[in-house]
Amino acid sequence: MPDYSAFFPLIATIIGAAVIIGVIRLAIKLMWKVAEPNEALIISGLTRGSQDTRDGMDFKIVTGKGALVIPGLQTVRTLALTLNETELKVSCVTSQGIQVIVDGVVIYKIGDAAPFIANAARRFLGQQPKMESQVYNVFEGHLRSIIGSMTVEEIIRERDKLASQVRSASGVEMEKLGLVVDSLQIKDLQDPTGYIQNIAKPHIAQVKMEARIAEATRNREAAEKEAEAAALIADAQSLSAIRQSVAQANAERAKANAAQAGPLADATARQQVVVQETEVAKLEADREEQKLQTTIRKPADAKAYAQRTEAEGQKSADISAAEARARRTELEAQANAKRTEIEAQANATAAAAAAGATRVTGEAEAAATKARGDAAASAVQAKALAEAEGIKARAEALGTNQDAVISQQLAENMPAIIAAAAEPFAHVGQFTVLNGGEGVNRVIGGILSQVGDYLPALASALKNGRGTPNRPPKAPDA
Structure with missing residues (x-):
């Protein structure tokens, strides 16, 4: 290990x-x-x-x-370097002696430079809440001092100037406190005495008056513009209605023309046919008139002339016979008177031989005068009888005059004449009159005028037949 x-x-x-x-x-x-x-x-x-x-x-x-x-x-x-805010509400007296209350706000802070921080540290370190009261006291004094040198009108009109003067006046104290003013604002200016309100009343009244005048002017102008607009709208609507009416009328007219085009063409064609038939009828009527002149009027004129010549010859013969009878009667009366005169002379001669020759002569003369009167009366009577017979002969001639013959023939042939005048219309199936009642009157008048053309001839014949009668021949002097 x-x-x-x-x-x-x-x-x-x-x-x-x-x-x-x-x-x-x-x-x-x-x-x-x-x-x-x-x-x-x-x-x-x-x-x-x-x-x-x-x-x-x-x-x-x-x-x-x-x-x-x-x-x-x-x-x-x-030591806090943040912004601080202090509300100001200071009661001041202006140079006019008017009390006003100024509402404002001061925004400040400790300056960023070392001297400002050192001054603030010596005064407010550990006691920063006291800054607000210190600032209030500084600005309160300066506000009262500066406002005391100004009028209310200057304060109202020159708030920026007031704020600038206050900031300048408090700058030294604020620097000693280590403070820097960022903003000073005058928020409101209260007037317990009502001075500001009173000085504002004339201006308010003036402004109100101008406002009412301006409003009235604007209302008037608006009313005028509205009236003009309404008039333009009415004109536009009227023009539109007129144009619509014209367009509708044109459409209706075109529609009516289109609808009437066919009947109008038919009517025009029928009218032309009627015109042609009317011309043909007039030609046929002229032909019938010439035919009537040749076959009826001229033979009637010749016959009437023959009858009138015969009547005049008969009248002349009757007048001559009457004159002859009157002359014979006159001659017989003269012969009787002469014979009576001779007898009277004879008787007067015989009576002269007697005791009353003068009386016999007077009676003879009276008888002669009476005979001459009777002869004259017989002559006058014969002349009157001759004139009566002449008048009777003229009456008989006038009774057989050509006018009567023509009138009788016209009366007998009048149906045929009217039928001939109306014959062109017998082939018309449908007769259209374009001018209403006036057109009907013209058509009927045209038919009647063809018959009426014979009336002047009849009147002329009557005038010629009833001319001035021939004067009776003068009776021979007794």
């Missing part, structure tokens, strides 16, 4: 060294202090002060690194 006794001293030495190293390491760990980023280590005791300390203060300030602290010989304490 090997002998290991020779290794025991070596093992004991190694173990002892390890223990010593462990103890040293543990001692170093316990004595080594490291400062956090937001704190400073204040080491006092067996140490030498840093060159930044003043007034013979022999302590060491460590920030952002570590330091070896020998227990029993040195003491280490921490």
Whole structure:
């Protein structure tokens, strides 16, 4: 069995060294202090002060690194470098003698430089809660002092200036305390007397008035714009409705034209047919009129002329006979008168021989005068009879005048004439009139006008037949 006794001293030495190293390491760990980023280590005791300390203060300030602290010989304490906040509520009097209450907040911290840390350590190390009251007292005094030199209007308008002046005035005291002001804000300015409210009333009234005016103006402009928009909308709707109506009317018109295209074409074709048939009817009517002129009117005129000539010849013969009878009667009356005169003369001669010759002569003359009167009366009577017979002859001639013949023939042939005028329409199966009642009247008037063309001829015939009667011949003088 090997002998290991020779290794025991070596093992004991190694173990002892390890223990010593462990103890040293543990001692170093316990004595080594490291400062956090937001704190400073204040080491006092067996140490030498840093060159930044003043007034013979022999302590060491460590920030952002570590330091070896020998227990029993040195003491280490921490000083927080974090932000602190102090509320301000200070009652002040302005230069106008008006009381105001200032509400603000101060945000501060211990300065990062060694002098600031040294000053703070001498004043607040172990008593940092007292910083708030100290800061309040510093800013309270400076606020009252500065606000006492300002008016309310300046405080309201120049809060930044107020904060800047307060920070400047308190800078020395804060530096002595080792503090740095990060921010000073004036949050509110209370006015127990109502001064601020009163000075604001005119402006508020002015602003309200301007606001009402602006609102009324805006409302008016909005109403005008709305009215214009409504008018434009109405115009657009009206124009759209008109366009829709026009489009619908055009569509309806096109539809109606399309629907009426066929019937209209048929009606146009039928109208052309009717026009052609009407022309044919007119030609046929003209032919019938010429035929009537040749076969009826001219023979009737010739016959009437013959009858009128015969009546005039008969009338002349009757007048001549009447004149002859009147002349004969006159001659007989003259002969009787002459004979009576001769007899009277004879009787007068005989009576002259008697005692009453004068009386016989007077009676003879009276008888002669009476005979001449009777002869004249007979002549007048014969002339009157002759005129009566002439008038009777003219009446008989007028009774057999051509007008009567033409009228009788027209009456007898009138159905045939009307049938001939209406014959072109007998072949029309369907008759379409485009102009309503006026078209019907025109068609019927066209038919009747063909018959009415014969009426002027009839009136002319009547006028010629009823011309100025021939004057009776003068009776021969008695």
